[in-house]
Amino acid sequence: MDVTGGNPVLVRQSGGRRHIRPIGTHARADDRGRRRPGSTFRLGALIALPVAVAVGAAAYARESGIAMWASRGAAAETRSPAAATSVLADAADKAAAQAAAAMFASAPVAVIANPSRAADLAEAARVAERAHAPLLLVTPPPARPTPRGNTLASAALVVRAAVRSLGTRTVIDVGVAQGLLRAELPRVRLTTDPGALPAARPPAPLRHVVVLVHDPASSAGAIAAATTARAAGARVISVAGYDPRADPAAISALSVAKPTHVIAVGRRFGPARLLAARVAVAETGVQLPGGGQVLFPMHRLLALYGHPGAPALGALGQQGLSASIARIRAIAASYRPLSGVPVVPAFEIIATVAQASPGHNGSYSYESPVASLLPWVRRATAAGMYVILDLQPGRASLLAQARLYRRLLELPDVGLAIDPEWKLQPGQLPLRQIGSVDITEINSVIRWLAGLTARLRLPQKLLVLHQFKLSMITGEHRLDTGHDDLAVVIHMDGQGTRGDKLHTWQAVTGAAPPGVFFGWKNFFVKDHPMLSPAQTMSNTPRPVMISYQ
Numbered sequence: 001m002d003v004t005g006g007n008p009v010l011v012r013q014s015g016g017r018r019h020i021r022p023i024g025t026h027a028r029a030d031d032r033g034r035r036r037p038g039s040t041f042r043l044g045a046l047i048a049l050p051v052a053v054a055v056g057a058a059a060y061a062r063e064s065g066i067a068m069w070a071s072r073g074a075a076a077e078t079r080s081p082a083a084a085t086s087v088l089a090d091a092a093d094k095a096a097a098q099a100a101a102a103m104f105a106s107a108p109v110a111v112i113a114n115p116s117r118a119a120d121l122a123e124a125a126r127v128a129e130r131a132h133a134p135l136l137l138v139t140p141p142p143a144r145p146t147p148r149g150n151t152l153a154s155a156a157l158v159v160r161a162a163v164r165s166l167g168t169r170t171v172i173d174v175g176v177a178q179g180l181l182r183a184e185l186p187r188v189r190l191t192t193d194p195g196a197l198p199a200a201r202p203p204a205p206l207r208h209v210v211v212l213v214h215d216p217a218s219s220a221g222a223i224a225a226a227t228t229a230r231a232a233g234a235r236v237i238s239v240a241g242y243d244p245r246a247d248p249a250a251i252s253a254l255s256v257a258k259p260t261h262v263i264a265v266g267r268r269f270g271p272a273r274l275l276a277a278r279v280a281v282a283e284t285g286v287q288l289p290g291g292g293q294v295l296f297p298m299h300r301l302l303a304l305y306g307h308p309g310a311p312a313l314g315a316l317g318q319q320g321l322s323a324s325i326a327r328i329r330a331i332a333a334s335y336r337p338l339s340g341v342p343v344v345p346a347f348e349i350i351a352t353v354a355q356a357s358p359g360h361n362g363s364y365s366y367e368s369p370v371a372s373l374l375p376w377v378r379r380a381t382a383a384g385m386y387v388i389l390d391l392q393p394g395r396a397s398l399l400a401q402a403r404l405y406r407r408l409l410e411l412p413d414v415g416l417a418i419d420p421e422w423k424l425q426p427g428q429l430p431l432r433q434i435g436s437v438d439i440t441e442i443n444s445v446i447r448w449l450a451g452l453t454a455r456l457r458l459p460q461k462l463l464v465l466h467q468f469k470l471s472m473i474t475g476e477h478r479l480d481t482g483h484d485d486l487a488v489v490i491h492m493d494g495q496g497t498r499g500d501k502l503h504t505w506q507a508v509t510g511a512a513p514p515g516v517f518f519g520w521k522n523f524f525v526k527d528h529p530m531l532s533p534a535q536t537m538s539n540t541p542r543p544v545m546i547s548y549q
Contacts, residue, residue, distance in 0.1 A: 011163045016190045019362040045331030046405055057274040075201040076132055078232045080209060081261045088225060088265045093137045093155045095221030096228070100134035101204060102263055103232040107166040109133045110195065112159060112181065113174040115220035116141060120175030125227040127172055127194045132202045135227040136162055137220060140177045156184045158424040160370050163188060170197065171263055200548045205233020207306055210259035212250075214266060225265045234258070242268040243281040245293035245460065259334040274484060279455045286412050292343035293459035295487040296517045300339045301462075302332040303346040303547040305521070307353055307368075308376055312547045315524060316347060325383050332546060339539045346386040348464075348547055349373060352401050354392040354422035354430050363421070364430050365394030379387050388464060390414045392422035394430065398437065399444050409452060415462030416449060417491070418442060420472040439475035450483035460487050464519065464545070468504050470511050481515030489545050491519035495526040497537070505539060519545035 024181060081102040088095040100107070103530055113124030115137040128135040135228045138159045163171065171190045173181055178190055191197070211229040213222040214234060224234045235473040237244075237253045242264075244250040261441055262279050271273050275484025290299045296424055304324055316324055324347070332345040351373060353366045377387050389408060391401050408414050423435040446463060454463045463486050467473060481488055490512050494504030522530050536546055 063128045076107040076203045077105040078203045085262045085272045087269050087272050090267050092221035093158045095159050096137040096224035099225035099228045107134050110168040110169045111172045112136045117175050124174035128227045132200050132231050135224045137224050160184050208260040209234035210262050211236050211258050212264040222265045230277040245278050248291040251282045254282040266451045288459050294421045295460050300343050301346045301545040304328040305547045305549040307350040331495050334533045335501045347380050348388040351389040352391045365396050383412050388414050390417040392419045395424045398441050402445050412458050417464035419466045428501035438471050439478045443480040446480045450485045453485040464489045464491050466491050466493045479513045489517045489519045495523045496522045517544045519543050521547045
């Protein structure tokens, strides 16, 4: 009932029709022979009728489930996430709610689905994308009470809070339970028929927002977050694993998207700060030989070791540049049938060479000019190879020698190796003893190299530590392996019979700290006999780097 111009008006609906009847003094006459009122009635009816129709239409709209906001063309409102990089929860309901809160300021319509039923979840995703609405998740309670009751109550609270914060007035229920939702959302209109709602206008798209998901086909939280992202006009990128640098397709997608905001679904993507650094590297689009920006276990390096033009120092110097490339490519090809990951040919070039004389600086180490190494580095990397610069420091500081080759180490596919055998302590001379280096000096190089790699947003860089006696690295258990920008390889350089080498391998791998990979060296002359590729690959753990000298 309403009152217009002092005359009560009754609005009634039945049989799908609206009946508008004035009541009171002027309503005592009707079409059944009662006396019609005069001009006073006609004026009142003329005033009351349009208003009554409007009131009746509003009542009909409410009763039929079509909210007035839709008739006015209201749409959801998107917003950029508050943080440039964020990582959502593992729990599906929380991840869905967090994604909605991050990308929607308001959403008059939301879709709520049962994450435990794949068919419902798939249908809800389709409905939400068509409606430009966020997708939320809640698991209905089981028929019989279980100890999970508190978990279910928590999930309901998550949905209730999300709906309230979004200002949602209509919820499309896909496979939950209207009774459950009605109890949790008493002031929200519920429907299972998305067709009852008029078409919604799409919100302003979040073109510079990217949502990273892992294996969305098996994760309800990832499906919900990805659906909400698409509804908001954001871009969804699937990552094979949880490190975008390890997925060549994700790297390419991020280098094109250049997002200002990134949301990742699941804690295994790491803390936001770590993920932000990884995404920054991926956005460069620069990939390592063999693809990706992470070295191991995605690749296996096969390296030719030596110094250009010096046959006595290793196989690399026994032929010219082009022939050296061809030689290591042939060796690498013999390993491809045995490797489950790409085999990448490489050069390990001795950049600073241990020598018998003290030299001009008294270091007993010849420091090759960058210009002399540059042609080898350029040709090798252009041929799809990786390059490692090896330091035989003598009495020189390892960090000082590493810095000499900064120009080369700034390249994405050039790494560094340290050879403690040739590190001399005060009073020691070359070839009189097996050298050693303290872990403190090695860690100083690690920090510098990791910092350089991070600042330049380079792919993960290789650091090799050569070792065939445990005494060569003192304090090895304190090796700094906590840098995401570096892959540390302890490379077993033992020579002799297969039994001798295996004994050394077991000692080196057994003493190594966690977080390192392992390499193996084959000697063309000093092994008796040299192992075949199949024998080399039979070692446990499998070497990620195999060099030939």
